[in-house]
Amino acid sequence: MAQTVRQRQSRLIPILDSDGRAHPLQNTLAVVTAVLGALAIITTIWPGLHLISSWAGLVGIFTGGWGHFISATTAERFVLIIGLGASAVGFFLGMAHGGLFGGVLG
16 A cells, blocks of 8 residues: 655744645744844844944834735735834834934935
8 A cells, every 4th residue: 555655844933824735935924024034123222233234224114015026825924014014113213313324414
């Protein structure tokens, strides 16, 4: 009796692959966007860290936008929207506290 042996693939976050297929690029962009959004939000607590919050927010907006453009599952889109919102809030509060360059260029 020949039976097919399924090998389990070791995936970092299997919940994001709700369609059963692996999406490594989309999952990576979703996780990076969420981490950058959390970093941007957390660093807005201290106005002196406006460089970190504004740059992390700006990069998070771009990675989240690209990730949302190529996302494949609803779970990826959910994480991306949460990360995009956090990145945008962190970016705007970082800009209000001093901006991207901290007064060096203007």
